Amino acid sequence: MKLFEKIANPREIRRKLGLNQQEFWSRIGVTQSGGSRYESGRNMPKPVRELLRLVHIEQIDLAKVKREDFEIVEYLKETHPDLYKSLRKAVRARIEALEGEGGDTAAAHS
Numbered sequence: 774m775k776l777f778e779k780i781a782n783p784r785e786i787r788r789k790l791g792l793n794q795q796e797f798w799s800r801i802g803v804t805q806s807g808g809s810r811y812e813s814g815r816n817m818p819k820p821v822r823e824l825l826r827l828v829h830i831e832q833i834d835l836a837k838v839k840r841e842d843f844e845i846v847e848y849l850k851e852t853h854p855d856l857y858k859s860l861r862k863a864v865r866a867r868i869e870a871l872e873g874e875g876g877d878t879a880a881a882h883s
Contacts, residue, residue, distance in 0.1 A: 784812040786829055801828050 787797040798808030801824040811817045817825075827833045849857045 783808070783817070783825060786825070787812070790829060797829065801825055 783797075787794065790797065794808050794812070795805045798805055801821065803811075803821060811821070824835075828835060846857075849860075
C-alpha cells in the first residue's frame with residue numbers, strides 16, 4: 774500500500790484483526806466515536822490513514838520507533854546503498870519465510 778493511499782474499509786481491517794473499536798482506534802490516537810464515523814464512511818484525514826496503515830497493516834509498534842531509527846536508515850541508504858539493499862532483501866526473505874511457516878508476521882516486523 775502506498776503512502777496516504779485510500780483505506781477502503783477500516784471496519785474490515787479492524788474485524789480481521791479481531792479488535793473492538795476502542796482497541797483499534799486508540800492505538801492510533803483516535804477516539805472510539807471518531808473511529809466509528811470513519812467506519813461509517815466519513816472522510817479520513819491523510820495523517821489518520823497513514824497511522825492506520827503503519828500500525829494496523831504494517832504492524833509497526835510506534836512506541837518502539839525513534840527519530841534516530843529513521844536517521845540511521847537514511848544514513849545507511851546514502852553512505853552504503855549496497856548494504857542497505859542487501860539488508861532489505863534479507864529482511865523481506867525472513868518475512869516471507871515466517872509467513873510461509875504460518876508464523877506471526879508482526880514478529881517479523883519487530
